[in-house]
Amino acid sequence: MLTLSLLAASPPAQASGHGITVVTDRWAIQFPGHVSFDLTAQALQQIVEVRLLYRTTQSRTWAYAYPEFQPGRQVTTSFNLNTSGANFLPLGTKLEYYYVIRDAQGNVHQTMPTVLEYTDTRFQWEQARIGSLVLMYHDIPASKVTQVSEELAGELERLRDLLQLNTEQPIKGVIYNHRSAAVGAFPKRSRTMTEQHVFEGFAFPTLGLFVGLGLEPRLIIHESAHLLLHQKLGPRALPVPAWLDEGFASYVEPGSVAYSGQSLRALGAPLKNMASIHGTPRDIGIFYLKAESVVSYLVEEHGVESFQRFLGLISQGRSVNNALKITYGFDIVELDSLWGAGSDGPPVRGRITPGRPSPFLYFDAWVFGLLGLVVMAAAAVRYVTSKLRPSLDPEEGLQPWEDPDLLEQEQDDDWRL
Numbered sequence: 001m002l003t004l005s006l007l008a009a010s011p012p013a014q015a016s017g018h019g020i021t022v023v024t025d026r027w028a029i030q031f032p033g034h035v036s037f038d039l040t041a042q043a044l045q046q047i048v049e050v051r052l053l054y055r056t057t058q059s060r061t062w063a064y065a066y067p068e069f070q071p072g073r074q075v076t077t078s079f080n081l082n083t084s085g086a087n088f089l090p091l092g093t094k095l096e097y098y099y100v101i102r103d104a105q106g107n108v109h110q111t112m113p114t115v116l117e118y119t120d121t122r123f124q125w126e127q128a129r130i131g132s133l134v135l136m137y138h139d140i141p142a143s144k145v146t147q148v149s150e151e152l153a154g155e156l157e158r159l160r161d162l163l164q165l166n167t168e169q170p171i172k173g174v175i176y177n178h179r180s181a182a183v184g185a186f187p188k189r190s191r192t193m194t195e196q197h198v199f200e201g202f203a204f205p206t207l208g209l210f211v212g213l214g215l216e217p218r219l220i221i222h223e224s225a226h227l228l229l230h231q232k233l234g235p236r237a238l239p240v241p242a243w244l245d246e247g248f249a250s251y252v253e254p255g256s257v258a259y260s261g262q263s264l265r266a267l268g269a270p271l272k273n274m275a276s277i278h279g280t281p282r283d284i285g286i287f288y289l290k291a292e293s294v295v296s297y298l299v300e301e302h303g304v305e306s307f308q309r310f311l312g313l314i315s316q317g318r319s320v321n322n323a324l325k326i327t328y329g330f331d332i333v334e335l336d337s338l339w340g341a342g343s344d345g346p347p348v349r350g351r352i353t354p355g356r357p358s359p360f361l362y363f364d365a366w367v368f369g370l371l372g373l374v375v376m377a378a379a380a381v382r383y384v385t386s387k388l389r390p391s392l393d394p395e396e397g398l399q400p401w402e403d404p405d406l407l408e409q410e411q412d413d414d415w416r417l
Contacts, residue, residue, distance in 0.1 A: 019044035020109035032184030205230035247291030258296035265340030
């Protein structure tokens with residue numbers, strides 16, 4: 001039986017019941033799945049009740065359970081806390097727990113609170129420190145870790161400068177090598193999302209932690225950006241819409257150059273409807289492209305200082321729409337319109353080396369040119385096939401523009417949270 005109760009935030013003091021003592025108090029993590037709690041206690045009188053209280057250290061709400069046992073002068077209880085599915089518990093979560101033990105005469109013994117960290121116990125983890133980022137990894141050669149760390153150092157510094165972060169509040173990343181191992185550390189998504197490998201990483205800003213697949217600078221910077229943006233906005237900020245959160249994280253990825261507003265304006269939902277991420281894998285792909293493009297428009301067309309002021313207003317508790325009006329003079333609907341009417345080429349990033357055009361510079365021209373060739377080729381194949389098999393169902397198969405892989409032919413085929 002589980003019940004929720006709101007108690008004071010301060011940890012309880014230990015209360016000693018007459019003759020009640022704890023023999024063993026153990027916990028064990030079975031990742032992924034549950035945390036087990038085992039207690040053995042003894043008393044001069046029969047022990048009739050054991051209550052386990054627990055919570056995450058970020059919460060003021062205690063949950064409690066009454067483990068089953070046979071009353072006696074010495075009892076052993078066990079309780080498994082489910083940490084998957086609807087009860088998903090992110091890696092790095094700290095749990096606090098204590099017991100209240102009562103005997104037949106009403107004597108009560110309360111144990112001291114214990115704090116444990118929910119970790120993946122299947123691997124021997126190592127760590128690398130890059131500035132304020134602590135990166136946890138396993139079974140990766142030291143030379144590879146050193147190489148990636150050197151790449152990340154400059155990118156993280158650039159990210160901190162853009163956000164004007166002066167403090168060194170640490171963040172943590174947990175990197176898996178294989179999707180089969182990472183699935184247990186990812187929040188539950190739909191079967192389609194899981195099978196099509198839509199997401200490569202997840203950030204948990206309140207924990208200052210992200211989980212990702214692969215020791216790749218783009219993924220690590222993307223997920224770190226979520227955590228550092230959360231630090232920048234602080235506790236007074238209202239929840240930011242997903243288009244801003246994901247758009248910023250995608251914009252700062254190393255080597256990323258956004259699609260133009262003109263090339264994307266006919267695709268996807270209006271910006272005002274992009275407060276959260278939902279839809280098919282194709283919808284999510286378009287969501288990320290547009291979100292990155294809109295943030296790129298704000299930074300590249302209106303300047304870094306204006307974007308920093310915009311974030312500063314949000315950190316003061318202003319809504320995104322209000323911060324847009326104060327900073328830029330337009331609201332979210334007008335931003336959508338202005339972005340869509342922008343230049344037909346991708347914004348040029350300052351870090352593209354002058355005189356040496358980046359292969360990303362004409363990126364959307366390549367992709368849409370390729371899309372046109374694919375459409376023409378598919379039409380030709382369909383025509384020939386219709387002559388050979390005139391009875392073929394005209395609705396069979398995907399049209400080229402219905403295939404999400406074509407739109408992102410040169411892009412990563414996975415999208416990150």
